[in-house]
Amino acid sequence: MTQPKLGVLALQGAFREHRQRLEALGVTVKEVRLPADLHGLSGLILPGGESTTMARLMTDYALWRPVRDFYSRGGAIWGTCAGAILLARDIQGAPPQFGVQDSLSLMDIRVRRNAFGRQVDSFTAPLTVTGLKNPFPAVFIRAPVIESVGEGVEPLAQHEGQVVLARQGRLMASSFHPELTPDPRLHELFLALVDQTVLTGV
Numbered sequence: 001m002t003q004p005k006l007g008v009l010a011l012q013g014a015f016r017e018h019r020q021r022l023e024a025l026g027v028t029v030k031e032v033r034l035p036a037d038l039h040g041l042s043g044l045i046l047p048g049g050e051s052t053t054m055a056r057l058m059t060d061y062a063l064w065r066p067v068r069d070f071y072s073r074g075g076a077i078w079g080t081c082a083g084a085i086l087l088a089r090d091i092q093g094a095p096p097q098f099g100v101q102d103s104l105s106l107m108d109i110r111v112r113r114n115a116f117g118r119q120v121d122s123f124t125a126p127l128t129v130t131g132l133k134n135p136f137p138a139v140f141i142r143a144p145v146i147e148s149v150g151e152g153v154e155p156l157a158q159h160e161g162q163v164v165l166a167r168q169g170r171l172m173a174s175s176f177h178p179e180l181t182p183d184p185r186l187h188e189l190f191l192a193l194v195d196q197t198v199l200t201g202v
């Protein structure tokens with residue numbers, strides 16, 4: 001078995017589906033629950049799920065600092081749906097009773113939670129993605145939108161005029177769930193990003 005280069009944060013949410021997508025591409029995957037699980041990885045996926053719950057578990061498992069350090073050392077991170085919320089510098093639309101929502105604050109984006117409506121408003125839409133020839137079938141489930149992006153952030157796809165996929169160097173954020181469709185192209189895109197990463201001081 002080869003040493004895994006890719007990890008999926010496995011505290012809550014759709015981590016198994018990401019794992020399956022990556023394994024179908026021949027990639028060995030590490031499920032990340034503890035800081036030590038990050039050792040030796042060059043890419044990490046933060047899955048969709050429920051971002052408040054995931055943030056709480058990140059605190060319980062003391063993962064905030066190790067994930068930030070992983071990025072500082074040169075690791076690539078892709079946040080999908082709730083995972084994109086965890087990456088964002090600014091989170092809007094969190095239920096007020098929970099106070100200010102913790103985030104990694106690594107990506108210069110402002111996200112708005114549940115921007116397309118409630119669970120019943122889940123939908124699939126064909127997305128035109130920069131760099132992909134044909135539309136990508138994107139599954140949105142109580143999805144956030146990326147309301148604004150900083151200078152270093154490149155929007156890669158929009159839905160109804162709102163940014164739903166963006167990249168900032170080694171960081172990617174998508175509002176939707178690419179692991180819930182058999183289309184592997186966004187996982188391939190992230191793998192290409194991971195292949196370019198040069199880790200320092202690991």
Ligand SMILES: NC(=O)CC[C@H](N)C(=O)O
Pocket residue numbers: 047048049050051052080081082083085113114141142143144
């Ligand atoms: N599918 C998802 O990941 C939904 C995200 C969820 N609405 C949140 O704000 O955390």
